[in-house]
Amino acid sequence: MMKSKLLLALLACTLLVACDRVDPNSPLGKRQTLFKDMLKTSEDLGGMLRGRLVFNAERFSQGAAHLDDISRQPWQHFPQVRESGDDSQARDEVWQRQERFQQLARELEAATGALHVAAQAKPLQAQALAEPVAKVEAACKACHEEFRIY
Ligand code: HEC
Numbered sequence: 196m197m198k199s200k201l202l203l204a205l206l207a208c209t210l211l212v213a214c215d216r217v218d219p220n221s222p223l224g225k226r227q228t229l230f231k232d233m234l235k236t237s238e239d240l241g242g243m244l245r246g247r248l249v250f251n252a253e254r255f256s257q258g259a260a261h262l263d264d265i266s267r268q269p270w271q272h273f274p275q276v277r278e279s280g281d282d283s284q285a286r287d288e289v290w291q292r293q294e295r296f297q298q299l300a301r302e303l304e305a306a307t308g309a310l311h312v313a314a315q316a317k318p319l320q321a322q323a324l325a326e327p328v329a330k331v332e333a334a335c336k337a338c339h340e341e342f343r344i345y
Contacts, residue, residue: 223281226272229265236262237335240310240328244321252319259314262331263307270300284344296342303334 217224240258242248277283277290289296310327339345 217282222272222274223278223283226269229269232265233262237331241332244325244328250321255319256314259311263311266303266307286342286344289342299338306330306334
């Protein structure tokens with residue numbers, strides 16, 4: 196009796212761990228990795244402008260180039276049909292309103308492209324970067340409001 200209870204408890208733990216871990220090679224795992232990198236990179240850029248981090252022109256332009264690169268990549272990892280039983284925070288609307296979703300993805304890419312260009316200026320002036328960074332942040336937010344579950 197005791198033994199089987201212990202076994203059940205053990206089994207429940209194993210299952211929970213398995214549920215929590217997203218396969219990094221699955222489409223969900225791949226887009227989550229990209230999104231996390233996008234968040235870290237854009238927070239560092241914003242942080243340099245807001246005084247949380249020291250402004251470093253070299254690091255800023257590298258970060259802007261990297262953000263522009265990875266912001267083009269998550270979309271290919273949203274499969275044509277939603278994976279069943281996933282832990283995704285994507286709303287069903289991603290698949291129901293593909294055109295709108297893709298439109299907001301293109302808007303983000305336009306914003307990161309503009310930031311990338313602005314960040315190549317020499318010498319790089321922090322105040323000239325506030326607007327392009329704000330536009331990138333607004334593009335992230337716009338899509339999350341429509342398509343992401345919080
Ligand atoms: C076109 C829509 C769209 C845009 C633009 C967008 N996101 Fe997202 N984002 C999503 C969706 C949908 C999810 C949920 C993905 C999932 O769990 O399947 C998500 C999830 C995330 C996550 C959570 C990842 C995780 O570990 O679960 C982060 C962080 C994130 N986005 C950051 C950003 C940042 C930063 C930007 C802008 C630089 C951005 N996103 C732009 C749609 C978007």
